[in-house]
Amino acid sequence: MRHHFYAAIVAACFSVLPACNMNRLIMARAVEAQVAFFHHEASDTGLERLAPQVYTFAFESDRGIVVVTSEGLVVSDTFNQRYVDALLGALEAEGVEARVNTIIYSHHHLDHVGGGRSLEAPHVLAHRDVPRYWANANASDAAAPTQFTDGTQTIEIGGVRFELIDTSDAHSETLLALYLPESRILYAPDTLTPGVFQLGWTPEVPIDGYLRTIDTLAQLPFETFVASHMGYAQRAGFQKTVEMQRDVVETAKRLFDARDISNVYLHYDAKIAPDGFLEFYDELHARYGDWHGFDQNILPIFIRLYTTELLGDVLPEQST
Numbered sequence: 332m333r334h335h336f337y338a339a340i341v342a343a344c345f346s347v348l349p350a351c352n353m354n355r356l357i358m359a360r361a362v363e364a365q366v367a368f369f370h371h372e373a374s375d376t377g378l379e380r381l382a383p384q385v386y387t388f389a390f391e392s393d394r395g396i397v398v399v400t401s402e403g404l405v406v407s408d409t410f411n412q413r414y415v416d417a418l419l420g421a422l423e424a425e426g427v428e429a430r431v432n433t434i435i436y437s438h439h440h441l442d443h444v445g446g447g448r449s450l451e452a453p454h455v456l457a458h459r460d461v462p463r464y465w466a467n468a469n470a471s472d473a474a475a476p477t478q479f480t481d482g483t484q485t486i487e488i489g490g491v492r493f494e495l496i497d498t499s500d501a502h503s504e505t506l507l508a509l510y511l512p513e514s515r516i517l518y519a520p521d522t523l524t525p526g527v528f529q530l531g532w533t534p535e536v537p538i539d540g541y542l543r544t545i546d547t548l549a550q551l552p553f554e555t556f557v558a559s560h561m562g563y564a565q566r567a568g569f570q571k572t573v574e575m576q577r578d579v580v581e582t583a584k585r586l587f588d589a590r591d592i593s594n595v596y597l598h599y600d601a602k603i604a605p606d607g608f609l610e611f612y613d614e615l616h617a618r619y620g621d622w623h624g625f626d627q628n629i630l631p632i633f634i635r636l637y638t639t640e641l642l643g644d645v646l647p648e649q650s651t
């Protein structure tokens with residue numbers, strides 16, 4: 332009798348009390364892990380000089396570049412007011428005159444453009460379509476663009492050449508990368524982060540377009556690859572990450588082909604779906620289990636690649 336009483340209490344606890352709901356606890360743990368993902372070892376590392384005229388500045392998980400020219404500084408991106416305030420403090424401590432001549436916005440996303448207005452830069456360069464997005468988003472502390480670009484183009488500011496590269500298929504329609512040919516530094520926001528287990532930064536775009544853009548970046552003769560979140564690396568670090576991404580995509584393809592997913596839907600079968608995922612997890616864990624972000628990103632990557640394959644979610648052929 333007493334046994335039944337306790338069993339009933341435990342059952343009631345699991346069904347009613349939030350603290351006893353295992354699914355809820357598992358999800359909370361997964362969210363907590365997402366926060367840990369952004370505390371990468373290269374986050375919050377401040378100002379570093381990459382070349383005589385080029386600095387990178389990391390605050391929290393955001394990373395930008397600052398180029399010293401004869402006309403003043405060129406800054407890309409500005410992220411948010413906390414980032415800008417910390418950057419100005421770091422430049423002063425380094426003895427760099429913080430007169431900003433130009434802000435180059437990599438794209439319209441609000442997490443990249445905040446705080447820009449406070450810099451009072453006379454020139455602000457952005458993709459032509461940025462104002463159309465900002466008409467429907469609150470970009471009130473971003474700097475208003477004064478010059479526009481359609482994508483790939485080379486500009487010169489204060490004796491320094493900047494090659495803008497269209498990377499719109501990798502993440503957002505307005506996305507540009509910035510290549511500095513004199514110092515062989517590539518700043519390619521929201522594409523990849525060297526050494527991080529990830530397949531693009533959200534929002535999601537077709538994977539084939541993403542990988543094609545990464546291939547385009549790989550053609551540039553850069554020596555240093557700077558990501559806009561977390562770290563930067565020499566070319567070998569970029570290459571190793573690209574190889575990991577290709578391996579992840581091919582592993583998924585092999586697994587989906589073996590299960591004939593156009594006829595046997597994984598998402599309709601409570602046995603083969605988790606088995607398929609665990610096979611994917613185990614195979615990749617053996618190779619990349621120690622990479623930053625493996626456990627946080629492996630499930631979203633699996634779902635994304637499955638959906639890509641099932642839907643045929645690709646870019647259309649270029650019209651001629």
Ligand SMILES: [Zn+2]
Pocket residue numbers: 438440443502503521533534
């Ligand atoms: Zn973005």
